[in-house]
Amino acid sequence: MIREVEVGELTRQIRDMCIQVNHYLSKDMACAMETAAEKEQSLLGKKILGQLEENLKIAGEEQIPICQDTGMAVVFLKIGQDVHLTGGDLGRAVEEGVRRGYMEGYLRRSVVGDPLIRENTKDNTPAVLHTQIVPGDQVTITVAPKGFGSENMSRIAMLKPAQGVEGVKQVILDTVREAGPNACPPLVVGVGIGGTFEKAALLAKQALTRPVGEKAKEAHIRSLEEEMLEKVNALGIGPGGLGGTVTALAVHINTYATHIAGLPVAVNLCCHVNRHIKRVI
C-alpha cells in the first residue's frame, strides 16, 4: 500500500524541531552532562560543568538558545519506499521548515550562500539534507544543527590498511588533542571508519546523532569505543579546555565495508551542545 504524506507536514515538523532542539538538549545528552558533573575531578572543571547545567536550565525556562551558534541545519530523512510525497518539492519543503524555525524561533542566521563570496542568506538556509530510501511507509526526520566551533576541528584521514586499528586510534587522539579547548569540550566524538571518502564523513556525522549511552552493536567496536573514551579523557583537556578528567562524554563509532586498499577514518567532533532530535511520521 502506498501511503501519501504531504510535504507541508515535513515543513511543520522541521520548523518545530529546529526550535525545540536549540532550546532543550535531548534526554540522553542532558543525562550525560549530569553524570559528567558528578565524575569530574578538577574543581574548575566541576565549576564549568555546573555553569553549563545552569545554562541548560536558563535556556529552557527563558527560551534563549542553549548556544548562540544555533548551527547549520543538518537534516536526515529516511523515506519509506511505500511513501508518496505530495503537495510540492521535497527539498523546498525542508528549506521552508528550516527557514521558519530559524526566523520564528529567534535562532541565529549563520549561513553564507557562497563559501567564497560569503554573504549571509539571512534565513539560515540552505540546510544540508541527507535522504535515504528505506523499506516501509514512514518518514523518519532527524534534525541535527551543527555548530562550527567543533565542526572546524573535525578531520578525515585516508589511512592504509597496514596502519590498522592503531592508526585509527592515533587519528582520533590527534584530532581531539589538536582541538583542545577550541571545540568546546566536553565533546561527543563521532567516528566513521570505512566506506569511501564521503561515506566515512557521513558515518561520523551519523554517529553524533546516536543517543549518548547507546553502544555500538559489534563487540570489537564497542570495546574500541570504551578504550577511546578512556584515552580521550586521559588527555586531561577537561571542560572548557581548562583541565580535567571529562574531555568527552562519549565516543561513538560507526563502521562500513571498505576497499581492499583503504581504511578511511573521519572524526566529527561535537561540543557539549550536541543537538539531535528525531520524529517519525
Next chain:
Amino acid sequence: MEYRITAPLDKSVVGRLRAGDYVWISGTIYTARDAAHKRMQEALDAGQELPVDWKDNIIYYMGPSPAREGRVIGSAGPTTSSRMDPYAPRLLDMGLGGMIGKGKRSKEVTKAIVRSGAVYFAAVGGAGALLSRQIKKAEVVAYDDLGTEAIRRLEVEDFPVIVVIDPEGNDLYERVRTEKTGIS
C-alpha cells in the same frame, strides 16, 4: 586569584592579571567577529578610520542570536578566537586592551599581547544563555548590514571570564596541555 575589574581596561590592573585568574568584568565592551575584523582590516589598508577607538577596550568575539521582544540580546557566548588571529596583532598594536573568546591563540597573537601589555580572556563556550544574563545593554555601533556579525557595544555586569594569556605571555591552555593541571 579572583578579581572584579572594569572595562575599558586600566593598564595597571591588567598588569596584575595572571593566567588562571577568575575575573568578573563590568562596564563597556564591544563585539566583533570574522566579517567585522575583515572589514576593519580593509579600512585600515585603505587608510580609513575604524568605527571604534580600540585603545584600552575589550573585543568580545561573539555573534548573538536574535533578541526576543523585550530582551536585551539573545544567546551570547564566545566564538573560537583563532579565526581572528590574523587580525588581532594589528589591533593590539593600536592599543586594544583585551579580548574575550574561547580557544587557543597563535604565537604572533601571544607576542602582540606581551608587546602591548594586553590580556586574553576565555568565557565558557556553549554557555550563551547563562552569559546573556550579564549583558544589560546592547547596541549596534557599526556594520549593521553584517547582522549577527555587526559591531555591538555591550554594557556588562560581572561578566565571568578566565585569564588565558596574561601580559607576561603565560598561557593557561598551554599549561593544561603540558602539565594536565586539572587532574589533581
